[in-house]
Amino acid sequence: MADETLPQPPETPEAPAGPYVYDYAASPQRQIVLPKTVPLPSLKTYQAEVKAAAAADEAKWAKQLADFEVAKAKAEAEGKDAPKPPVRAVPRKDDNDLKTPWPQEPKDADLLHLQEVLGSKVEEIFEQAGELTCQVSKDAILEVLQLCRQDAKLNYEMLADQSATHYPAAKEFAFSVVYHLTSISRRKRLRLRILVPEGFIPESACAVYPSANWMEREIYDMLGIRFANHPDMTRILCPEDWEGYPLRKDYPVVGWGQRDISFREDRGGRLELIAMQKAGQLGINLKQPKAE
């Protein structure tokens, strides 16, 4: 059931046409296996899982009872002893077990305040292991960041980190952008999250938190999420002429043929061109004098 609802990822990623295309057939161990799950922490998903598990347990118990009735009737008809009635399994409880921190309903004052002020813009809000998470509508992220920074009750002064995830199994929200806010004055941390589909351009956080500048460039470089109203939306880690976004799940670990580049030869006379330009700026004639 769950597998049918999830859109199936393509078997091999679409590599760009060109001279440098990685040969998957030559090294089958390099084949890309895309994950089919979306392990984003979420209260709704957890509650649905708990509900489904309870329903499955109930169905199993009902089946056991029905089987017992059938077996009992059969035994009576044949004149044998009645079979033992089934015993419902009780989940084992051990206080020494490590408890997995499941998502909880929000109790923190910050989260309640956010929920009250934002209203329907909040898509999901929960606490997990003492960490506050709030997922908001992808169109309202700038407004929410402004609120978090300027509201006297929240007062999150610092954008400690901004990152993104890619789970291609969820096509309608393949990417998520995560904002880790820190309040130095109140000693609290808050995680904001937006889910974005492929091709969506969220609003840049630079207007509110200037430190988002390079982090958004890194997200663009690694995952290909562009940001609107960003002062300089260019690559930051990879070279400028890089093809593809390396941290996407469908990106091969050896790249799209970038390793085939030969630096020993002058690529397209580029170095010579640069040398000529520099020499021209300095007024030096580097060109070989031609024989008459």
Added chain:
Amino acid sequence: MGIMQPSAFEQILITTKVEKVMNWSRATSVWPVTFGLACCAIEMMAAGASRFDFDRFGAGIFRATPRQADLMIIAGTVTYKMAPTIKILYDQMPEPKWVIAMGSCATAGGPFDSYHTVQGVDKVIPVDVFIPGCPPRPESLIYGFMKLQDKIMTSSLADRYKDIFEEVG
């Protein structure tokens, strides 16, 4: 008595080849570029500091410009973003010039069998000595450097410009 007494001439003069003198002077005053890429550069600095003292071999003068350097120690991981810069720096060094690939990253990509790492700096520039290790100890670097000194001592001008001579004919 059968023992040859050196003449007065030989007591004040050493006869040798010009090439050998040139090689000796080059091998004992190799100036590297101040150029480090990753953790191997820390070991390179340790080799240059007082405990291991690269100056004993005449290679302690790390020049801050490639135009005054003879040796380039590629100490660390070479990424595709850095590779053109390494090529430009190498092209700026005057002849004769040598290159040491230090550590497994510079020799063969090391653990980074990945999209961003050049699998060996010999894909970018010609390398004279490869030093294995991750990172190599300063002793390894010194041993590799002594191997380079041997190479310089046995080199000749004719070898170095052999390709050019063959081209000219």
